[in-house]
Amino acid sequence: MIFASTLLPIDVTFGVIVYWLLLGLAGLLLQNTRAITQYIFPAGALGALILAAAALGSLGGAVNVAVLPLGLPDLPFHLRLDALSAFFLLLLGAASIGISLYSAGYFRDMPGNTLGLLCFEYHVFLASMALVLMADDAYMFMVAWETMALSSYFLVTTDHKVPEIRQAGFIYLLVAHVGAIAILMCFGVMQGGHGDYTFATMRSAHLTEFWSSVTFLLALFGFGAKAGILPLHIWLPEAHPAAPSPVSALMSGIMLKTAIYGILRVSLDLLDAHIWWWGVLALTLGLITALFGVIFAAVQTDMKRLLAYSSIENIGIILVGIGLALTFHAFEKDALAALALTATLYHALNHAFMKGLLFIGTGSVLHATGERNLGKLGGLIHHMPKLALLMLVGALAIAGLPPLNGFVSEWLLLQAFLLSPGLPHSYLNMLIPVAAAALVLASALSGYVMVKFYGVIFLGQPREKTLHEAHDIGIFERLGLTWLALGCILLGVFPVFVILLIDPVTQMLLGQTLGSTAAQTGWLLLTPIQPERASYSPLILFLIIVVGVIFTIFLVKKFYHGRLRRGPAWDCGFPEQTARMQDTAEGFGQPIRQIFEPFLGVTRIVPSPFDKKPHYHGESRDRLWNLLYLPIARVTEKISVMVGKLQHGRIHVYLLYSFVTLLALLAFIR
Amino acid sequence: MNGILLQLFQDTLVVLIAPLLLGWVNQCRAWLQNRSGPGVLRPYLNMVKLFHKDAVLAHNASPMFRFHPYILFACMWLAASLVPVIATDLPLSPAVDVIALVGIFALARVFVSLAAMDIGTSFGTLGARREMLVGFLAEPALLMVFFTAAAISHSTSLTTIVETLAHKQFIIHPSLAFAAVAFIMVLLAENARIPVDNPSTHLELTMIHEAMILEYSARHLALIEWASALKLLAFTTIGFALFMPWGIAEAGNWGALPLALAALFIKLTVAGAGLALLETISAKMRIFRVPEFMGTAFLLAVLGLLVHFLHGN
Numbered sequence: 001m002i003f004a005s006t007l008l009p010i011d012v013t014f015g016v017i018v019y020w021l022l023l024g025l026a027g028l029l030l031q032n033t034r035a036i037t038q039y040i041f042p043a044g045a046l047g048a049l050i051l052a053a054a055a056l057g058s059l060g061g062a063v064n065v066a067v068l069p070l071g072l073p074d075l076p077f078h079l080r081l082d083a084l085s086a087f088f089l090l091l092l093g094a095a096s097i098g099i100s101l102y103s104a105g106y107f108r109d110m111p112g113n114t115l116g117l118l119c120f121e122y123h124v125f126l127a128s129m130a131l132v133l134m135a136d137d138a139y140m141f142m143v144a145w146e147t148m149a150l151s152s153y154f155l156v157t158t159d160h161k162v163p164e165i166r167q168a169g170f171i172y173l174l175v176a177h178v179g180a181i182a183i184l185m186c187f188g189v190m191q192g193g194h195g196d197y198t199f200a201t202m203r204s205a206h207l208t209e210f211w212s213s214v215t216f217l218l219a220l221f222g223f224g225a226k227a228g229i230l231p232l233h234i235w236l237p238e239a240h241p242a243a244p245s246p247v248s249a250l251m252s253g254i255m256l257k258t259a260i261y262g263i264l265r266v267s268l269d270l271l272d273a274h275i276w277w278w279g280v281l282a283l284t285l286g287l288i289t290a291l292f293g294v295i296f297a298a299v300q301t302d303m304k305r306l307l308a309y310s311s312i313e314n315i316g317i318i319l320v321g322i323g324l325a326l327t328f329h330a331f332e333k334d335a336l337a338a339l340a341l342t343a344t345l346y347h348a349l350n351h352a353f354m355k356g357l358l359f360i361g362t363g364s365v366l367h368a369t370g371e372r373n374l375g376k377l378g379g380l381i382h383h384m385p386k387l388a389l390l391m392l393v394g395a396l397a398i399a400g401l402p403p404l405n406g407f408v409s410e411w412l413l414l415q416a417f418l419l420s421p422g423l424p425h426s427y428l429n430m431l432i433p434v435a436a437a438a439l440v441l442a443s444a445l446s447g448y449v450m451v452k453f454y455g456v457i458f459l460g461q462p463r464e465k466t467l468h469e470a471h472d473i474g475i476f477e478r479l480g481l482t483w484l485a486l487g488c489i490l491l492g493v494f495p496v497f498v499i500l501l502i503d504p505v506t507q508m509l510l511g512q513t514l515g516s517t518a519a520q521t522g523w524l525l526l527t528p529i530q531p532e533r534a535s536y537s538p539l540i541l542f543l544i545i546v547v548g549v550i551f552t553i554f555l556v557k558k559f560y561h562g563r564l565r566r567g568p569a570w571d572c573g574f575p576e577q578t579a580r581m582q583d584t585a586e587g588f589g590q591p592i593r594q595i596f597e598p599f600l601g602v603t604r605i606v607p608s609p610f611d612k613k614p615h616y617h618g619e620s621r622d623r624l625w626n627l628l629y630l631p632i633a634r635v636t637e638k639i640s641v642m643v644g645k646l647q648h649g650r651i652h653v654y655l656l657y658s659f660v661t662l663l664a665l666l667a668f669i670r
Numbered sequence: 671m672n673g674i675l676l677q678l679f680q681d682t683l684v685v686l687i688a689p690l691l692l693g694w695v696n697q698c699r700a701w702l703q704n705r706s707g708p709g710v711l712r713p714y715l716n717m718v719k720l721f722h723k724d725a726v727l728a729h730n731a732s733p734m735f736r737f738h739p740y741i742l743f744a745c746m747w748l749a750a751s752l753v754p755v756i757a758t759d760l761p762l763s764p765a766v767d768v769i770a771l772v773g774i775f776a777l778a779r780v781f782v783s784l785a786a787m788d789i790g791t792s793f794g795t796l797g798a799r800r801e802m803l804v805g806f807l808a809e810p811a812l813l814m815v816f817f818t819a820a821a822i823s824h825s826t827s828l829t830t831i832v833e834t835l836a837h838k839q840f841i842i843h844p845s846l847a848f849a850a851v852a853f854i855m856v857l858l859a860e861n862a863r864i865p866v867d868n869p870s871t872h873l874e875l876t877m878i879h880e881a882m883i884l885e886y887s888a889r890h891l892a893l894i895e896w897a898s899a900l901k902l903l904a905f906t907t908i909g910f911a912l913f914m915p916w917g918i919a920e921a922g923n924w925g926a927l928p929l930a931l932a933a934l935f936i937k938l939t940v941a942g943a944g945l946a947l948l949e950t951i952s953a954k955m956r957i958f959r960v961p962e963f964m965g966t967a968f969l970l971a972v973l974g975l976l977v978h979f980l981h982g983n
Contacts, residue, residue, distance in 0.1 A: 379790065381732045399780060402773040411769050414813075418820055433975040436817065437968070440810040447776055447809070448802045451783045455798065460790030461730060525764055534826040540765035541748075541774075548744030549737075552893070556740075560721055560889050569728040570885055571791040572872065582787075583795035591803040595961050 009058030027119030041104035052093025080136035083504035102480025138187035138197035168238035179225025186218035227259035241304035245363025253356035276330035283323025290316025338512040343412035357394035357484035374585035379462035399450040403538035405492035461579040688899035689713035698946030720892035738785035739893035746900040757919040786882035797881025807964030814971030836915040848974030855967035
């Protein structure tokens, strides 16, 4: 099947997976820093490019299937490349081009043996994500899913000598496995007693409403654990900062999306039931997640933790879109569902680019300064101007500002919200405007977060002396960052083309597309419904702002004498300005902390006026730790103590257990 | 062709009359406070003065600081030229709907805040932080106001909204009443007016907008002041478009243009006086009362939207 006479897209994508595995092995064997950074990572990026091209080519084409003669006897691996897989493979390929290129520059100082291992894990991670997206039976899916979890666990714990990182890795592994169990059970329910675990069987098995809902809840739980949906988000702000920056970029930009893929695959493809409360549940969870993520992002002082919380927010927004799509789908308003789903997929793609860009950018800051704490950075725009410019694109994009990409997907989502009235359910009609308000609040707060993130790192005066020695980025780093930043701009400026790309996916899942309506007045104008209802053209907006800026500069140049002096800062006449007088990250987040104080668990140590060495310390903790996780841990401990009582270490007691079990089984099964 | 002419005319009009509105509001305020006032042309004279001075930049100002006034000015100019001020058939209108308009305001705000943080003075960062605090609540409130209007007219395009609302003037929309109150609160906050901010003081305890632009001088400052005037004009005309759309000429109706222009000036005169009155009778709030104020605006706007759906069902 694989070596068919003509080369099918699935052959190419599977070829890339094999190629990545080989590259990983080569890195493991070589253990040479120069070879790995200069050849293997760029070669990996080439693989990603081929993967993205193949996925792009197969979008809208026929569904490809393949059976691999691997796996257990009578249980071969099934692969399938349909529109949904192709879209997410495109996301994986396109974003990892930038991240792999960047890695080639980023890891240049790492010792060869560590880097060899990391290179292996990195490429296994990429390959396993691609396999998750192509799997067509539960067995293959779970194997790939677990490989993904394990390889990323080892990547997270690259710096395993630091206790916090080991702990972060442990939490990640724990949550990943709790989630995996739920996914396994979800597949177990879906096979419906046939004993056949291919997705094709699951599609044809028509479950009752009750069992469908059980499956959906299990999937939401299992994939939610991977995506970081509240309350299963706790691993995310621990694991993402712990990992090396390119790995954080992969995890946040791409791995979280495999969970979104899973939710979509199960709820719209495998189950495809019309149950409206699924959508409402996803919508509510999504809103809570988005608001939670963004509020916590606003009070962070570690730049990578801040981005991790921002990822939680974006996953929330994506889940809101899924919720809307499911609700519309349940009421058979598939055209609207297509709009919501398009917004969701668009946002997923956008987030891969923006978060990838920002995470690898923090890697460069970390490399140049050795500092992750926002309170010790500042003024880097003077020493790292190229990085500052590229990061500005990412920060503006993730803040959801026009004409960049974050805005387009939020715009589409808001349009979907505005169209929601007319659902045959009056409570829902009331709920949805409130949901739109909450979503808008979250996206406005993300602007706050990004001003803080960008302003504290790149602007102002350097808060430490050492920052003056910061050097700008190298060629590979620049290439990787530029690729992702260009993606942010192009995805933002040409939305109609992106929507046409997403069309096959909505066609497959909902039988409706947005593209023909969106492009009804040409590619310049995005019109999701009718032109007089709503239209948006980022390219025109962008050009007008550019023309406006150039025109103003021209006029000012023409009429103004242009004299310019440099002097000390004015600051209302206060002469002794120091870098310590600027807002730190804590200071900048203070209003948010004050407003949401009851919601955040804030501990603060304020020095007394008589302290010789005053030291302020403030920390905002996640209350869910105390409210949810510690009780669960305590209950688990109690249960394990009780179970421990069964263990005496005496062989006859164990034999008795076996005997009782046997009797019980005989009684039940006969 | 006519549409493009109209667009160019409006672009020129808004950029020229924006400082006049600011001058008028200041003059009215002076009269209400029993002062003789600086005259309505003061903002123009100020700008002429500023354009004659040498610009001073702090030693560590980055390109962000120097570019920001131009970006801000372009954004505000774009915003003001998108609103149907005298006629609805603006050729630019399909490119930017109300959600994108809010996005443009947000873009400008983010740039203002970033530029304020660029020099790294205590006042600059303080202003940036406060501006973002006001902004993160004002932005959703404004969007909710727009959503109410959009829900009534089934469109997020500002021209369609105006055309629908102008025809429905005799039907009372209770939802619009909520939206109008919320909108006025947002207008006050977004334009750094009392009670949220005080445009005429440099008191460190209270200032927001002024704190952010302390380091600017000469042409940069002139552009920022002009942009603020454009922003005030944009907000005022958005208010007209949503709540008093009378007199705005509809598509193709060229004969109505002079009348529309007259209506615009009458409305601006009344609104400017009203704004001055509102500012005179209210007191500046503590900064931590601002979230409550903006929260109220946000809730009112959401309530307006809910009322619309209740009413509609």
